[in-house]
Amino acid sequence: MQLRILRALYERINEDLARSHEVAFERVGFVSAKLGNRHSGEPVVLFANHYPVADQNYIDDPSAGARINSDAIREAMQVVLDTGMGLFHVHCHAHRGRPGFSSMDLDETPDVVSSLRVANPNEAHGMLLLSNDECIAHVWMPGSNEPVFDNRITIVGYPLRITM
Amino acid sequence: MFEERFNRQSFLGADWQQRIENAIVGLVGLGGGGSHIAQQLAHVGFLNYRIWDGDVAEDSNLNRLIGANENDVENEAPKTEIARRLINGLRRNANIAAYNCKWQDDPEPLRGCDMIFGSVDGFAQRRELEACARRYLIPLIDIGMDVHSIGDEPPRMGGQVILSMPGGPCMSCLGFLNERVLAQEGERYGDAGPRPQVVWPNGILASSAVGIAVDLLTDWTRSLRDVIYLEYDGNKGTLKPHGRLQYLERRSCIHYTVEQIGDPSAMTVVDSATVQ
Numbered sequence: 001m002q003l004r005i006l007r008a009l010y011e012r013i014n015e016d017l018a019r020s021h022e023v024a025f026e027r028v029g030f031v032s033a034k035l036g037n038r039h040s041g042e043p044v045v046l047f048a049n050h051y052p053v054a055d056q057n058y059i060d061d062p063s064a065g066a067r068i069n070s071d072a073i074r075e076a077m078q079v080v081l082d083t084g085m086g087l088f089h090v091h092c093h094a095h096r097g098r099p100g101f102s103s104m105d106l107d108e109t110p111d112v113v114s115s116l117r118v119a120n121p122n123e124a125h126g127m128l129l130l131s132n133d134e135c136i137a138h139v140w141m142p143g144s145n146e147p148v149f150d151n152r153i154t155i156v157g158y159p160l161r162i163t164m
Numbered sequence: 165m166f167e168e169r170f171n172r173q174s175f176l177g178a179d180w181q182q183r184i185e186n187a188i189v190g191l192v193g194l195g196g197g198g199s200h201i202a203q204q205l206a207h208v209g210f211l212n213y214r215i216w217d218g219d220v221a222e223d224s225n226l227n228r229l230i231g232a233n234e235n236d237v238e239n240e241a242p243k244t245e246i247a248r249r250l251i252n253g254l255r256r257n258a259n260i261a262a263y264n265c266k267w268q269d270d271p272e273p274l275r276g277c278d279m280i281f282g283s284v285d286g287f288a289q290r291r292e293l294e295a296c297a298r299r300y301l302i303p304l305i306d307i308g309m310d311v312h313s314i315g316d317e318p319p320r321m322g323g324q325v326i327l328s329m330p331g332g333p334c335m336s337c338l339g340f341l342n343e344r345v346l347a348q349e350g351e352r353y354g355d356a357g358p359r360p361q362v363v364w365p366n367g368i369l370a371s372s373a374v375g376i377a378v379d380l381l382t383d384w385t386r387s388l389r390d391v392i393y394l395e396y397d398g399n400k401g402t403l404k405p406h407g408r409l410q411y412l413e414r415r416s417c418i419h420y421t422v423e424q425i426g427d428p429s430a431m432t433v434v435d436s437a438t439v440q
Contacts, residue, residue, distance in 0.1 A: 002276060006301060006331045035426065037276065040272035156331075158390075162187060
C-alpha cells in the first residue's frame with residue numbers, strides 16, 4: 001500500500017502538533033486523504049489537508065499524552081461528510097527516524113477510525129504517526145475490517161523521503 | 165556496505181544506496197532523451213523501473229538512441245526492450261516493468277512510481293503527463309530539446325530541464341506551457357515533418373535530470389530546495405536557471421489544486437433545457 005504526503009503539509013502538521021496545550025502533553029489532529037488508483041492492484045492514499053483538534057476538545061487526562069472528546073470525533077466525521085474524503089488520525093513522536101505506534105495508540109485509535117469509516121465507507125481511513133523526518137500509517141481500506149500495516153509512505157518534496 | 169562498483173559515489177551519504185534502490189522510477193519515452201536517462205539511472209544503481217514507449221527502433225533513431233544498434237533496426241526491436249537490455253546489462257537484478265505502448269494506454273503502473281522522467285514530444289504530451297503526475301503527487305522531471313531555424317541565421321538549439329514538484333509551480337506557472345504554444349502545436353499537428361534531434365544535447369539534459377533525481381533522493385547537496393527550470397542553449401553550450409525564475413511571483417501552483425488529487429471522475433452534466 002502506498003501513501004503520499006506533500007512535504008509542505010507534513011511540515012505544517014508537525015509544526016501544529018508541536019504547539020503546547022494547556023492540559024494535554026501532546027496534540028493530535030486529522031488529515032484528509034483521497035484514495036487514488038483504486039481500481040488497480042496498487043492503490044495510493046493521497047493526503048490533502050490538515051484539521052487540528054480544537055483546544056477545547058481535549059480532555060484533562062494525565063494518564064494519556066492526549067485524549068479528545070466526542071465533539072472532536074463528531075467534527076472529524078463532519079469533515080469526512082463535507083469533503084467526501086477519508087480521514088487519518090495523526091500525532092507525532094518527536095524524534096528522528098522511523099516512529100512506532102504505542103500500545104495505547106493501537107488500543108484506542110482504531111475506535112476513532114471506526115467512526116470515520118461509518119461516515120464514509122468508500123474511502124480509506126486510518127492512523128498516521130509522524131516523527132521529525134519520517135512517518136508510518138495503518139490503513140483501513142474500504143470494505144476491510146483489518147488494517148494494512150505494510151505500507152510505503154513517501155514525503156513528496158525536497159528531499160523526497162520514502163519510508164518502507 | 166557499498167558494492168565495490170559504487171565506491172566512487174559514497175559521498176552521496178551513508179544510506180544513499182538504500183534510498184536509490186527503494187525508489188520506483190517511471191520513464192515515459194525511451195527515445196533520444198529517455199534512453200540516456202535509463203542508462204544513467206542503471207549506472208547510478210537504481211533498481212526499480214517502469215518504462216513506457218510504443219515505438220520500435222528505426223534507422224533514423226540510430227543517431228541518438230542509446231543502446232540501440234543496427235540489428236535492433238532490422239528486427240524492429242521495441243524501444244522498451246532496448247532499454248531493458250541496457251539496464252539489465254548494468255543491473256542484472258533490476259526490476260523492470262516494460263509497457264510497449266503509450267503511457268495513457270496503461271497508466272495505472274505510472275501512478276505507483278515515486279518519480280517520473282518525461283521525455284515526450286510536444287507541449288500537449290507534457291501537459292497530459294504533468295496532469296497525471298500532479299493528480300498522484302509524483303515529482304516529474306521533464307527534459308526536451310528542439311532546433312529552430314530563422315532566416316539565414318545559424319540554427320538555434322535549445323532545451324529545458326524542469327522539475328515539476330507537486331505543490332510547487334507547474335510547467336504552466338513557469339510559462340513553459342501556455343495556450344499559445346499549445347495552439348501553435350495543434351496547428352502544426354500532422355504537418356511537422358522530422359523534428360531535429362541529436363545525441364549530445366539529450367545527453368546533457370538527461371545527465372542533469374538524473375543529477376536532480378539523485379539529489380532529490382539523497383539530499384547530498386542539502387541545497388535542492390527551490391524551483392528547478394534549467395534552460396539549455398546549445399549554441400553557447402550553457403545550461404543555467406531560466407531567466408523567468410527571477411520574475412516568478414509565487415512558489416506554489418495555481419493550476420493544480422489539492423481538490424484535484426486522485427482518480428479523475430466523470431460528472432453528470434445536466435442539460436438546463438431538460439430541467440423543469
